[in-house]
Amino acid sequence: MSVARVSVDVPTRDADRPFDYLVPAHLEGWVEVGSRVAVPFGGRTLQGIVLELPEDSEVDRRRLKPIADVLDAVPPLSPELVELGIWMSERWLCPLTVALQAMLPAALKGRTEKYISAAPNAEWTPLDRFEQPELLEALERQGTLKLSQLLQQHPERVAAVKRWLKEGKLEERQQVEDRLSVKTVLTVVPPSEAELRRALLELPGRAAKQRDVLAYLLANHEPIAQQALAEAAGTTTAVIRSLTDKGLIELESVTVQRDPYAGRSFEPSAPLPLTPAQQQAFAPIADAVDREAHRVFLLHGVTGSGKTELYLQSIEKALRQGREAIVLVPEIALTPQMVERFKSRFGARVAVLHSRLSSGERYDEWRKIREGRATVAVGARSAIFAPFSRLGLIIIDEEHETTYKQEESPKYHARDVAVRRGQRHGAAVVLGSATPSLETYGAAIEIAPGIGGRGEEVVPVYVPLPQRVADRPLPRVSIIDMREELRLGNRAMFSRALADALRERLARGEQTVLLLNRRGYATFVMCRSCGYTASCPHCDIALTYHRGSRNLRCHYCGYSEREPEACPSCASPHIRFFGTGTQKVEEALASTFPGIRVIRMDVDTTTEKGSHERWLTEFRERRADVLLGTQMVAKGLDFPYVTLVGVLAADAALRLPDFRAAERTFQLLTQVAGRAGRHELPGEVIVQTYEPEHASIASVERHDYRGFSHQELRHRRALGYPPYGRLLTLTLTHEQVPLLLSMGQTFAARMRERAAAAGAKADGRPGPDGIAVEVLGPVPSPIARLKDRYRFQCMIKYQGNPDVPGWTAEVLKELQEGAKRHGVQLGVDVDPQMML
Ligand SMILES: Nc1ncnc2c1ncn2[C@@H]1O[C@H](COP(=O)(O)OP(=O)(O)OP(=O)(O)O)[C@@H](O)[C@H]1O
Numbered sequence: 001m002s003v004a005r006v007s008v009d010v011p012t013r014d015a016d017r018p019f020d021y022l023v024p025a026h027l028e029g030w031v032e033v034g035s036r037v038a039v040p041f042g043g044r045t046l047q048g049i050v051l052e053l054p055e056d057s058e059v060d061r062r063r064l065k066p067i068a069d070v071l072d073a074v075p076p077l078s079p080e081l082v083e084l085g086i087w088m089s090e091r092w093l094c095p096l097t098v099a100l101q102a103m104l105p106a107a108l109k110g111r112t113e114k115y116i117s118a119a120p121n122a123e124w125t126p127l128d129r130f131e132q133p134e135l136l137e138a139l140e141r142q143g144t145l146k147l148s149q150l151l152q153q154h155p156e157r158v159a160a161v162k163r164w165l166k167e168g169k170l171e172e173r174q175q176v177e178d179r180l181s182v183k184t185v186l187t188v189v190p191p192s193e194a195e196l197r198r199a200l201l202e203l204p205g206r207a208a209k210q211r212d213v214l215a216y217l218l219a220n221h222e223p224i225a226q227q228a229l230a231e232a233a234g235t236t237t238a239v240i241r242s243l244t245d246k247g248l249i250e251l252e253s254v255t256v257q258r259d260p261y262a263g264r265s266f267e268p269s270a271p272l273p274l275t276p277a278q279q280q281a282f283a284p285i286a287d288a289v290d291r292e293a294h295r296v297f298l299l300h301g302v303t304g305s306g307k308t309e310l311y312l313q314s315i316e317k318a319l320r321q322g323r324e325a326i327v328l329v330p331e332i333a334l335t336p337q338m339v340e341r342f343k344s345r346f347g348a349r350v351a352v353l354h355s356r357l358s359s360g361e362r363y364d365e366w367r368k369i370r371e372g373r374a375t376v377a378v379g380a381r382s383a384i385f386a387p388f389s390r391l392g393l394i395i396i397d398e399e400h401e402t403t404y405k406q407e408e409s410p411k412y413h414a415r416d417v418a419v420r421r422g423q424r425h426g427a428a429v430v431l432g433s434a435t436p437s438l439e440t441y442g443a444a445i446e447i448a449p450g451i452g453g454r455g456e457e458v459v460p461v462y463v464p465l466p467q468r469v470a471d472r473p474l475p476r477v478s479i480i481d482m483r484e485e486l487r488l489g490n491r492a493m494f495s496r497a498l499a500d501a502l503r504e505r506l507a508r509g510e511q512t513v514l515l516l517n518r519r520g521y522a523t524f525v526m527c528r529s530c531g532y533t534a535s536c537p538h539c540d541i542a543l544t545y546h547r548g549s550r551n552l553r554c555h556y557c558g559y560s561e562r563e564p565e566a567c568p569s570c571a572s573p574h575i576r577f578f579g580t581g582t583q584k585v586e587e588a589l590a591s592t593f594p595g596i597r598v599i600r601m602d603v604d605t606t607t608e609k610g611s612h613e614r615w616l617t618e619f620r621e622r623r624a625d626v627l628l629g630t631q632m633v634a635k636g637l638d639f640p641y642v643t644l645v646g647v648l649a650a651d652a653a654l655r656l657p658d659f660r661a662a663e664r665t666f667q668l669l670t671q672v673a674g675r676a677g678r679h680e681l682p683g684e685v686i687v688q689t690y691e692p693e694h695a696s697i698a699s700v701e702r703h704d705y706r707g708f709s710h711q712e713l714r715h716r717r718a719l720g721y722p723p724y725g726r727l728l729t730l731t732l733t734h735e736q737v738p739l740l741l742s743m744g745q746t747f748a749a750r751m752r753e754r755a756a757a758a759g760a761k762a763d764g765r766p767g768p769d770g771i772a773v774e775v776l777g778p779v780p781s782p783i784a785r786l787k788d789r790y791r792f793q794c795m796i797k798y799q800g801n802p803d804v805p806g807w808t809a810e811v812l813k814e815l816q817e818g819a820k821r822h823g824v825q826l827g828v829d830v831d832p833q834m835m836l
Pocket residue numbers: 272273274275278301302303304305306307308309310434469636637638674678
């Protein structure tokens with residue numbers, strides 16, 4: 001018997017090592033690298049992924065257990081993806097199984113099911129038969145019963161099942177099953193026409209409904225879903241069933257594809273002739289694809305410069321060579337409009353993966369890729385794991401977006417994964433943005449270190465596209481100082497300039513996009529007498545007021561309470577509710593511009609499936625004057641009648657305790673400004689702020705990416721922040737502070753020892769060999785308590801490539817046992833994007 005090395009799905013650090021199993025003879029040939037298997041583990045049956053098939057095991061073979069089952073005929077992961085998972089777990093310090101699971105569609109995350117059957121020598125007493133006649137009958141009839149199903153349908157039988165298991169009359173067997181399988185539909189397969197005619201004659205006259213069904217099948221002689229047949233013949237499925245019972249027709253289970261875009265037609269689109277500027281940008285990318293060379297490009301194109309058209313034509317090149325392409329777009333930019341552009345060009349070859357699909361739909365799209373029926377995958381972050389085998393091109397649109405970093409384990413960054421997969425496949429990687437992240441930009445113009453994996457950093461080729469298509473001008477941007485407005489007696493939400501501009505658009509029948517930078521915006525309850533604000537009793541976070549349900553909610557833990565009638569602190573009745581920011585703006589719009597038609601898009605109005613899409617269609621069809629929303633309205637929209645963009649509270653996020661706050665603000669403002677005047681009509685942008693002189697706002701007025709980024713990069717270099725230095729944070733959480741503090745201190749002390757041993761100076765300044773390590777903390781996290789657990793963090797800031805992640809892994813191993821014993825949770829973030 002051969003041996004398989006398996007990563008078992010136990011996502012804890014202490015079980016985070018592969019285990020060897022024997023491959024039983026009947027599974028030999030089915031077990032491959034990347035196979036999903038069921039294996040016995042600590043008395044249970046768990047799912048695992050085969051990592052390798054070693055010659056032999058270091059463990060005595062007699063102590064190895066056999067693999068219980070292989071779960072798929074074709075391994076869901078290729079050897080390349082298995083290797084990628086190993087790399088991810090080292091790069092971002094997560095358990096290997098967590099990295100591997102992240103690559104599988106949710107539908108394949110197996111669940112252990114228990115089955116019971118009668119033991120071969122079970123002797124049932126008359127009392128047993130008397131107490132549980134139905135259970136015994138079901139056992140005899142079906143042989144095995146699924147425990148979860150049995151307990152759900154007949155909770156009253158739990159006691160008997162338990163007793164019989166204990167007495168050995170029942171046996172239990174475990175099996176790993178998929179949460180979801182392919183979807184099948186009962187389909188009627190009609191017999192021959194002659195048989196149909198004979199059946200019609202045989203049916204008694206009163207069976208009119210049944211005759212209708214047969215007549216329909218005779219007229220439309222092809223397989224049809226039972227449900228559809230019932231509808232077409234104007235009857236019910238019960239009638240069809242009685243025909244099957246008589247043996248006149250046959251029912252079969254047929255696999256169907258859940259296609260979220262079924263029934264939608266996409267106007268085919270042909271490649272546009274490229275403008276000279278586009279051609280210049282296209283040439284090096286096309287060349288790399290042609291030569292099947294791994295190259296990373298930064299396509300830095302202003303908004304509306306025609307980047308998407310370049311993506312489409314690059315993909316076409318890759319496809320013509322028989323290769324495949326992945327396109328990543330930020331989740332919220334994954335609008336129907338975006339999907340349509342890819343479907344229109346590549347039709348059924350496109351698979352779409354995003355979180356608004358049901359897990360069944362996602363699974364089917366994933367299988368399309370796996371089985372080679374789709375050659376282009378368009379999707380959000382996790383589409384980077386699309387199981388292609390001949391990748392020619394990976395595109396990341398809006399590469400600066402924070403959504404490319406996953407905030408829970410595995411805390412990977414899709415950009416780094418893309419570079420890694422590109423290297424393995426010899427594929428071109430195109431990172432596109434109007435406002436590249438400072439990491440990518442700094443690397444591309446070679447004033448900062450390269451990007452990608454540690455120790456295999458790459459320098460992207462810089463490809464600028466500085467003009468909009470057809471020489472359309474970038475919109476004119478005006479910055480309005482709201483302090484000045486106040487001084488002149490305007491206390492309204494809209495400055496005079498914005499109000500005038502809006503009025504003009506209404507008169508001309510043009511459209512406006514209004515962005516409310518919601519982060520940090522008033523959405524809370526405040527007492528005007530004593531200044532009390534309502535906060536969550538479990539988290540150190542202000543509660544948000546929801547006008548619709550009239551309650552206060554915590555966005556972190558879901559806690560909610562009814563709106564108070566008086567201040568809970570001083571009993572004053574002068575308690576004020578601030579609606580969610582966008583609701584307030586909507587009200588102000590309605591009262592300032594009577595009759596205005598507003599579409600509000602925020603978390604509250606877009607939770608329902610398909611609502612996002614509906615709002616945008618409505619806006620595109622000009623059934624509204626204003627599209628008002630949060631970050632959601634800033635990206636990817638391309639509407640010809642939008643000639644005005646207004647930004648309220650541009651500076652709201654500037655004071656967040658995050659060194660990237662300025663960068664994020666600049667990016668958001670530039671992106672939303674880019675929604676205006678993208679077609680024939682010229683655009684205008686009005687930005688309202690209390691900090692007009694702040695670089696990240698002032699540079700937007702001049703469309704000055706270069707000026708802003710160079711200033712910001714200088715600043716980062718002086719402070720040792722990314723891209724010049726790297727960060728790693730450890731977050732510790734527990735119900736009690738002293739324990740956290742002491743464990744945090746131990747971590748910090750051990751890290752300082754290692755830093756000193758590596759030659760880092762105690763003051764954190766770079767030494768002669770360029771190595772600098774600063775260990776900060778432990779300090780309370782910016783969100784100091786969440787779900788009744790206190791949170792502390794340590795941050796390591798380092799330069800010159802010391803192996804800080806490696807040290808962290810070692811120290812965590814030492815702390816693991818103590819943490820487990822006391823219930824302290826430890827979370828590591830390598831290269832964190834969010835500092836909260
Ligand atoms: N070569 C071309 N000839 C004519 N029109 C073009 C050409 N390339 C792009 N366009 C059109 O110009 C507009 C802007 O292009 P596109 O949306 O591709 O830009 P983008 O850079 O991806 O925009 P953003 O990043 O702002 O979303 C679109 O309406 C597109 O159809």
